[in-house]
Amino acid sequence: MDITVVELLVPAAPSTFAQAALFLLRVFMGICFIRHGWPKLRNLQTWAQMLKTPxxxxxxxxxxxxxxxxxxxxxxxxxxxxxxxxVSMAYAMVLEIRSGFPFIAADPYLIPEGDYAGPMGVGEPPSWEKAAMYVVMCLVLICCGGGLLSLDTLLLEDLLRIWLGV
Structure with a gap:
């Protein structure tokens, strides 16, 4: 089975319902990562020093x-x-695993009062669960594409087929 460049860049989802779910996942993740990335770009040196990363x-x-x-x-x-x-989320997972964080932290409601206070005060104990969930969500979008109402489907697929002569 040969996979073309078009199929790699614009994978087809199996049904309209699945494409709608991919659209929802894509937009949700997009909003989350704009919100994750922008503050880090604005405070790059502080973030780099905190992570001890170039x-x-x-x-x-x-x-x-x-x-x-x-x-x-x-x-x-x-x-x-x-x-x-x-790639960014996999690196975050590596950093969190190396720091000794568990995959899933204990539920904060089950921790006796006063037993946990993180860098930002009392809150959710650290774990690498969230980074792992983002890795899995990215894998779904890599394999299935963006779904309905994506520029990939509406524009890019046809342009790639013309450009590549497929």
């Missing part, structure tokens, strides 16, 4: 979140935007 690497990560979020909302190059975000 600023250029933090810039690539935050930039992929912000620009990838914009691309996801409009559905432009959805698999590539998702892959860029996936």
């Amino acid at each position: 600023a250029w690497l933090c810039f690539l990560s935050a930039g992929s979140m912000w620009a990838g979020g914009i691309a996801l909302i409009v559905g432009l190059l959805t698999p590539l935007a998702s892959f860029a975000i996936l």
Whole structure:
């Protein structure tokens, strides 16, 4: 089975219902990652120092979140935007695992009062669950595409077929 460039960049979803669900996932993730990436871009040095990571690497990560979020909302190059975000989230998982965080933290309501106070005060204990969920969501968009109302489907697929002569 040969996969074409068009099929890699604009995968087809199996049904209209599935495409609507992919649209919802794509827009939701896009909004989340614009909100995750922009503050990191604006406070790049602080974020880099906190992570003990080179600023250029933090810039690539935050930039992929912000620009990838914009691309996801409009559905432009959805698999590539998702892959860029996936790399950042996989790196976040590595950092959180290396810090000894559990996959799923104890429910904050089950922790005795006064036993947990994080860097921002009392709240949700750290875990790598959220980063892992974003990795899985990115994998779904990489494999299935952006769904309905994406520039990939509405514009890019036809342009790629013309350009590649498929």
